[in-house]
Amino acid sequence: MNMDPTGQDQGGQSSGRGRFHWWIILAFLLYAGWYYVSNRQESSLTGRTQLIATNAQQDAALGLQAYQQVLSQSQVVADGPEVAQIKQIAQRLIAVAPKVEADLAAEKGLKPTIDWSTFDWQVSVLQSDEVNAFCLPGGKIAVYTGLIPVAQSADAIAVVLGHEISHALLRHGAERMAQQHMAQIGQIAVGMAAGNMDPQQQREVMGAYGVVGQFGVLLPFSRKDESEADQIGLMLAAAACFDPQAAIPLWQRMEQQGGARQPEFMSTHPNPGNRIARLQELMPKALAMRAKYCSGASPTQ
Numbered sequence: 001m002n003m004d005p006t007g008q009d010q011g012g013q014s015s016g017r018g019r020f021h022w023w024i025i026l027a028f029l030l031y032a033g034w035y036y037v038s039n040r041q042e043s044s045l046t047g048r049t050q051l052i053a054t055n056a057q058q059d060a061a062l063g064l065q066a067y068q069q070v071l072s073q074s075q076v077v078a079d080g081p082e083v084a085q086i087k088q089i090a091q092r093l094i095a096v097a098p099k100v101e102a103d104l105a106a107e108k109g110l111k112p113t114i115d116w117s118t119f120d121w122q123v124s125v126l127q128s129d130e131v132n133a134f135c136l137p138g139g140k141i142a143v144y145t146g147l148i149p150v151a152q153s154a155d156a157i158a159v160v161l162g163h164e165i166s167h168a169l170l171r172h173g174a175e176r177m178a179q180q181h182m183a184q185i186g187q188i189a190v191g192m193a194a195g196n197m198d199p200q201q202q203r204e205v206m207g208a209y210g211v212v213g214q215f216g217v218l219l220p221f222s223r224k225d226e227s228e229a230d231q232i233g234l235m236l237a238a239a240a241c242f243d244p245q246a247a248i249p250l251w252q253r254m255e256q257q258g259g260a261r262q263p264e265f266m267s268t269h270p271n272p273g274n275r276i277a278r279l280q281e282l283m284p285k286a287l288a289m290r291a292k293y294c295s296g297a298s299p300t301q
Helices: 022-039 056-072 081-107 147-151 154-169 172-193 199-239 244-258 272-293
Strands: 040-042 049-051 122-126 133-136 140-144
Touching: 022 040, 022 049, 022 172, 049 172, 056 122, 056 133, 056 140, 056 172, 081 122, 081 154, 081 199, 081 272, 133 154, 140 147, 140 154, 147 154, 147 244, 154 172, 154 199, 154 244, 172 199, 199 244, 199 272, 244 272
Parallel strands: 122 140
Antiparallel strands: 040 049, 133 140
């Protein structure tokens, strides 16, 4: 076929070169709408509607697999006073979690929805300088020894573990999987829609999609997840009779550990200053929660 420089063949037929096929994007948006409506769930802890496509049993199975892999590649601290303390803190948080869910759900006029039967709790302490901890779906908890000197107290450790346990209770991992699925399908759709464009235009379109998806969707959701875990984790620590006020100096110390930071819009976590300000706003509610469950108890009793 012979074409002139305008993209027309000599018979007057357009080759379609350079066109962006918007009908493919429309089809993707229709699929995205169906996917969201079919997989939305309301969190009994926050009242927020979440996009979650897996069930709690599937989440727990994935969490167990990931946990076993981490343990196989790590040095597990089997015993000692610090291990005993961390396990005791975790057990207190775990014991009070259903009560906290019931209270927070009642505040919003919701019914508790967490399937506690899918949680098979396990706590491990891992030898590492990393200042971190995590809780995987299904209740698999790990604390790195590097966190202990930075935390400095049982109250601060409880705040960290409450935060990590909250990620599992809020099913943030499953929500992230669903978001990534949509992002991947969207990437395929955009690639197909730009398939007739020249290579340079295709790269520009795909690059724009990547930027919008990363900074406009995925990172903001990640920061929201962290803020939710801060909120629920603070309530867990308070209800378990730890001092929630330990959260403020803890995150100040954590900020010092982090060194130079990128702007918040480029980060998976809230800006430390904003995070601390939000925790201060939540402190009256956390102290009220502690007073409800721990009348007459000392901060770490």
